Amino acid sequence: MSVTVSWKAAGHALVSPSEMAKADRLAVEGGVPSADLMEAAGRAVADLAAETMSARRASGPIVVLAGPGNNGGDGFVSARYLREWGFDCAVMPLGDPAALKGDAALMRDRFDGPVIEAAPDALADAAMIIDALFGAGLNKPLEGMAAELVDAANESRAIRIAVDLPSGLCGATGRVSGSCFRADATVTFFAPKPGHILAPGRFLCGGQDHLHVADIGIKDAILAKTGANTYLNDPGLWGLDYPHAGPTSHKYVRGHLLVLGGREPALGACRLASIAALRVGGGLVTLAAPSETYPIQAGALTDVLVRRIDSNFGFLGILADPRIAVTLLGPGAGIGEKTAELAIRALESGRNVVLDADALSSFAGRLDALAVQNKADVVLTPHEGEFARLFSDLDPNEDRLGAARKAAKRVGGIVVLKGVSTVIAAPDGRAAINANAPAWLSVGGTGDVLSGMIAGLMVQGMPAFEAACAAVWLHGEAAMGIGPGMIASDLLDAIPSVLP
Numbered sequence: 001m002s003v004t005v006s007w008k009a010a011g012h013a014l015v016s017p018s019e020m021a022k023a024d025r026l027a028v029e030g031g032v033p034s035a036d037l038m039e040a041a042g043r044a045v046a047d048l049a050a051e052t053m054s055a056r057r058a059s060g061p062i063v064v065l066a067g068p069g070n071n072g073g074d075g076f077v078s079a080r081y082l083r084e085w086g087f088d089c090a091v092m093p094l095g096d097p098a099a100l101k102g103d104a105a106l107m108r109d110r111f112d113g114p115v116i117e118a119a120p121d122a123l124a125d126a127a128m129i130i131d132a133l134f135g136a137g138l139n140k141p142l143e144g145m146a147a148e149l150v151d152a153a154n155e156s157r158a159i160r161i162a163v164d165l166p167s168g169l170c171g172a173t174g175r176v177s178g179s180c181f182r183a184d185a186t187v188t189f190f191a192p193k194p195g196h197i198l199a200p201g202r203f204l205c206g207g208q209d210h211l212h213v214a215d216i217g218i219k220d221a222i223l224a225k226t227g228a229n230t231y232l233n234d235p236g237l238w239g240l241d242y243p244h245a246g247p248t249s250h251k252y253v254r255g256h257l258l259v260l261g262g263r264e265p266a267l268g269a270c271r272l273a274s275i276a277a278l279r280v281g282g283g284l285v286t287l288a289a290p291s292e293t294y295p296i297q298a299g300a301l302t303d304v305l306v307r308r309i310d311s312n313f314g315f316l317g318i319l320a321d322p323r324i325a326v327t328l329l330g331p332g333a334g335i336g337e338k339t340a341e342l343a344i345r346a347l348e349s350g351r352n353v354v355l356d357a358d359a360l361s362s363f364a365g366r367l368d369a370l371a372v373q374n375k376a377d378v379v380l381t382p383h384e385g386e387f388a389r390l391f392s393d394l395d396p397n398e399d400r401l402g403a404a405r406k407a408a409k410r411v412g413g414i415v416v417l418k419g420v421s422t423v424i425a426a427p428d429g430r431a432a433i434n435a436n437a438p439a440w441l442s443v444g445g446t447g448d449v450l451s452g453m454i455a456g457l458m459v460q461g462m463p464a465f466e467a468a469c470a471a472v473w474l475h476g477e478a479a480m481g482i483g484p485g486m487i488a489s490d491l492l493d494a495i496p497s498v499l500p
């Protein structure tokens with residue numbers, strides 16, 4: 001049985017532990033015995049364990065740490081298969097295995113191999129440790145013997161495989177409090193959970209290339225019934241909405257974007273955003289440059305129309321051109337009333353608006369001002385500091401997905417909460433987690449490039465949520481191709497190489 005089943009399409013949906021429990025329940029109601037699910041789960045773990053032992057040419061004892069619930073049940077199944085295949089495999093239960101119930105008790109009884117006392121020292125000589133302590137049912141930080149076993153496993157030289165989730169990791173939020181098993185690889189079932197993709201969960205599972213999604217007999221069709229609306233951000237999610245240039249497309253079809261020019265000292269920010277918008281296929285970009293900066297901007301830009309503005313009215317005068325579909329405010333715009341006023345007027349004009357950087361900070365404490373009539377799409381692209389200023393009651397460190405979702409609902413727009421796991425959330429509840437951003441992307445100016453990419457895709461007619469997802473993913477891919485030492489402007493030349 002192949003372990004690494006190509007991940008179910010269905011838009012690469014992720015399921016929370018509670019949605020997974022619903023999938024489980026629906027499968028059983030649909031006639032699949034729950035014991036069969038556990039048997040398939042445990043078999044998938046054993047497959048990966050056996051494959052890994054031979055791939056690493058490892059030999060020696062395998063210890064399965066079995067917890068008090070169904071995660072532990074999976075562990076007993078995997079141990080049974082591994083022994084059938086000739087491996088020296090023992091189960092080390094946490095607590096009294098006689099207390100196991102239901103399917104876990106059944107699988108315990110089917111296991112006739114050694115059951116050894118829980119002792120952290122006994123893990124030192126293991127060639128492999130399989131963590132079947134806790135999975136979707138984790139409901140508090142590890143403590144006592146559970147924590148000691150996980151800490152000892154992490155300090156050992158053993159290959160470490162996690163069943164469903166590394167024990168200590170919350171499947172819903174990707175958060176860890178206290179000890180957590182550090183897996184070299186993880187086998188989960190049916191679909192990944194947000195905790196497998198959100199940092200630090202992604203790293204504790206062994207990295208995305210070592211996250212195996214096993215088919216345990218729950219039909220794809222059940223996914224839609226779980227209500228899952230969280231996605232891994234990748235082309236599978238937004239590819240169908242991507243605005244490929246057609247033979248008849250010309251610059252006005254590909255859209256006209258208006259960018260508000262920046263002021264000292266961040267004159268380059270709006271240039272980065274403007275070129276980025278063209279690089280992703282935007283047809284035309286006008287940069288409205290405050291008069292004192294006009295000569296600099298006009299001298300620095302070839303591909304962008306540069307218009308001089310002496311005041312807000314100048315900007316609004318340009319905005320009156322009906323061909324302008326999207327406007328981007330923020331990069332270098334200056335924080336304050338004037339910038340906020342322009343954003344509101346742009347929204348009132350029915351244009352799609354991307355708010356970044358200073359435009360975001362200009363709304364601190366007055367987000368309600370964004371709730372204008374006949375508002376088109378608005379996309380906010382805060383980093384964590386800007387998010388804290390705008391949504392001081394929401395804590396991304398507690399629940400990143402939940403915070404981004406609540407923020408999106410509150411502003412009635414798309415919120416791109418940037419970071420090592422950028423989350424794109426829509427007011428209708430959809431959210432995507434991005435997982436391809438390399439560490440070197442956190443350098444000045446990359447946010448300006450991203451905001452320009454989002455605006456550049458929206459101006460071509462791509463729906464706001466999908467445009468934000470696509471831009472975030474392309475932004476990460478472009479950075480991956482450049483490598484350490486990258487500066488923001490390098491991204492501009494790298495974008496064409498990653499466009500679909």
Ligand SMILES: NC(=O)C1=CN([C@@H]2O[C@H](COP(=O)(O)OP(=O)(O)OC[C@H]3O[C@@H](n4cnc5c(N)ncnc54)[C@H](OP(=O)(O)O)[C@@H]3O)[C@@H](O)[C@H]2O)[C@H](O)CC1
Nearest residue numbers: 024037038069070071134135136137138139140141142164
């Ligand atoms: N379709 C599926 O999803 C399948 C999943 N399988 C496996 O089942 C687990 C989920 O099993 P569950 O029994 O719900 O929960 P766990 O095994 O993760 O946890 C067991 C109980 O442990 C208690 N608990 C939780 N956290 C701690 C902690 N930090 N310290 C001590 N005890 C803890 C908790 O019980 P309480 O009484 O404390 O509430 C848990 O209920 C899933 O992850 C899969 O591996 C099926 O086998 C296959 C199908």
Ligand SMILES: [K+]
Nearest residue numbers: 131134163165
């Ligand atoms: K586990």
